[in-house]
Amino acid sequence: MVEIIPKETAKLPGWLNNLLFAFLIILLLSLLSYFILNSSVKRASNVLQSLTTTLNELRSQERSAAEREVLKYNNKIGYFFQLLDGHLETAKLFNLIEGSTHPQIWFTKFNLNAAGDKAVFSGKTRNFANLGQQILIFKQSSWASATELQKVSISKEGNVDFELLVSIKPGILK
Amino acid sequence: MSRFNLIDFIPFVIIGLFVFSLILGPTLLWPKYQTLKEYQNNINLKEIEIEEQEQYFADIAAIKAKLEQNSEAMAKIDSALPDSIEIPSLLNFIQLACSQSGLVLESISPFSVAAVSGMTNVKEISMSLKVSGSYVAVKSFLSVIEKSARLVEAEDISFTSPTNNQDLFTVAIKIKVYSY
Numbered sequence: 001m002v003e004i005i006p007k008e009t010a011k012l013p014g015w016l017n018n019l020l021f022a023f024l025i026i027l028l029l030s031l032l033s034y035f036i037l038n039s040s041v042k043r044a045s046n047v048l049q050s051l052t053t054t055l056n057e058l059r060s061q062e063r064s065a066a067e068r069e070v071l072k073y074n075n076k077i078g079y080f081f082q083l084l085d086g087h088l089e090t091a092k093l094f095n096l097i098e099g100s101t102h103p104q105i106w107f108t109k110f111n112l113n114a115a116g117d118k119a120v121f122s123g124k125t126r127n128f129a130n131l132g133q134q135i136l137i138f139k140q141s142s143w144a145s146a147t148e149l150q151k152v153s154i155s156k157e158g159n160v161d162f163e164l165l166v167s168i169k170p171g172i173l174k
Numbered sequence: 175m176s177r178f179n180l181i182d183f184i185p186f187v188i189i190g191l192f193v194f195s196l197i198l199g200p201t202l203l204w205p206k207y208q209t210l211k212e213y214q215n216n217i218n219l220k221e222i223e224i225e226e227q228e229q230y231f232a233d234i235a236a237i238k239a240k241l242e243q244n245s246e247a248m249a250k251i252d253s254a255l256p257d258s259i260e261i262p263s264l265l266n267f268i269q270l271a272c273s274q275s276g277l278v279l280e281s282i283s284p285f286s287v288a289a290v291s292g293m294t295n296v297k298e299i300s301m302s303l304k305v306s307g308s309y310v311a312v313k314s315f316l317s318v319i320e321k322s323a324r325l326v327e328a329e330d331i332s333f334t335s336p337t338n339n340q341d342l343f344t345v346a347i348k349i350k351v352y353s354y
Contacts (some may be wrong), residue, residue, distance in 0.1 A: 005347045012181050020184060023191035030198045036204040044213035049222040051268035063234070070237045073248065076354055079293045080251045083325055083352060090328045111332040 088114045088173045093143070096172070100141040102134040118169040120150075124159045132160055138166055145169045202242040217335055226303045255354045263349060267322065268303065275293065275315035278309035280344070290352070299351050300329070319349065326351050 012020075090112060101107070102125070109122035125131050131152070138147040144166045151163035240250055265282065274281040283302040290296040305315065312333070319326045330348040 002318070003273075010185055016184060016188070020188050023188055023195065026195045027191055027198075029197070030195060030203060034198075034202050037203065037210055040205060041213060044217060045211060048213055048217055048220065051217060051224065053225065055220060055224055058224065058231065059209055063231050066238050067231070067234050069232050070241065072354075073251075074237075074240055075294065076251060079296050079354070080255050082293070083255070083296075087320075087325060088327045089320045090331060091313055091320055094313045094316075104337070107327075108335045109333070110335075112330065114327070114329050118256065162340050 009117065086174065090114050090173055093119075093168070093173060096141070096143045100135055100137050100144070102130055104130040105134045114173055117170060119166045119168060121164045121166060122151075122162070123164075124155065124161050126159060128160055131160055135164065138164070143169055143172045183268070210219055211273075242270075250323065254325045256324070257289065257354055259297065259353045261299075264324070267324065268319070268349075271315055271318040271322070272305055275318055276311035277305040277309070277315050278342075280304040280306055295354055297353050299353065300348060302346060302348045304344065304346055306344045309343055312343055312345050316347075324351060 093112070097119075105123055105125045105132060107121050107123040109120075111120040113119070123134075125134070131149075135147050138144045146167040148165045148167075149162060150165050151161075153161045155161050268282070269279055281304040285299050285301040288298050288300070290298050305312070307315075316328055316331070320328065327350045329349050329350050331345065333343050333345040336343060
């Protein structure tokens with residue numbers, strides 16, 4: 001039978017319609033966000049690349065050379081003062097020794113180890129009294145920290161031969 | 175026979191959209207967002223690095239200018255700690271110091287070069303000299319070398335007194351100089 005009156009089209013329920021609409025909007029927003037994010041990532045990548053180039057250009061040959069020179073002098077000055085602090089001046093010790101030598105003592109050998117602050121004196125004198133006085137003079141001097149009699153003997157001529165190890169006070173040779 | 179009706183498919187479309195939205199977020203948007211965040215962090219770090227580098231090179235330039243202003247002091251440091259060992263000029267200096275002090279330079283031992291511990295690039299050159307002359311001349315020589323512009327140190331000194339007063343002292347001196 002022919003339908004003269006058309007059937008009413010079934011309508012979508014309101015809530016389903018809203019849900020469809022909401023999901024369509026979510027989908028569109030998601031796609032839009034994706035494109036925005038994608039373009040932002042590309043822009044950020046370009047900025048990063050340009051910043052990397054700028055950073056590399058900062059280290060020009062001229063600047064690197066200046067940096068090397070400054071660092072070299074920085075180290076050199078530091079080391080210079082370090083070496084200067086430990087610089088030994090042995091020449092002044094001789095004046096101190098001259099001022100601390102007994103008139104009756106004859107030094108025959110002298111050995112100075114400046115780095116170890118030690119000096120070995122070999123000498124001769126007429127008697128033990130002079131030697132004792134010499135040891136006392138060294139002990140009381142401003143530059144010797146310790147005096148040790150290492151060897152003593154009487155020579156054929158009747159002189160007293162001796163060897164003294166003298167420790168020099170730290171800082172005297174600097 | 176039932177007719178095709180689009181409305182019947184709407185719930186499936188909604189479910190499809192829902193599932194698609196659920197997949198789209200974690201698979202496309204979140205990784206892109208993470209990448210962007212990473213780029214932005216890197217950009218911030220690079221900007222800080224550029225700023226620091228600019229400051230660093232500005233400081234370097236300022237220090238270099240100061241060094242150039244104090245060129246006289248730098249020249250003294252350079253002569254105390256020369257960039258090369260410069261053995262011929264050192265030997266020339268020793269020979270001159272000997273003759274100025276009245277000593278005869280009898281021999282020079284082969285020199286040895288060693289690195290100084292704790293001082294990068296600093297080298298220590300040691301050599302032994304044998305000189306002869308009076309006691310006063312020896313003292314004068316030591317004073318000259320130890321007060322010279324180049325850092326010279328007499329490390330070991332040993333001598334034996336001459337047997338009679340006319341004889342000269344023969345002195346063995348181990349010296350040490352430095353270079354950078």
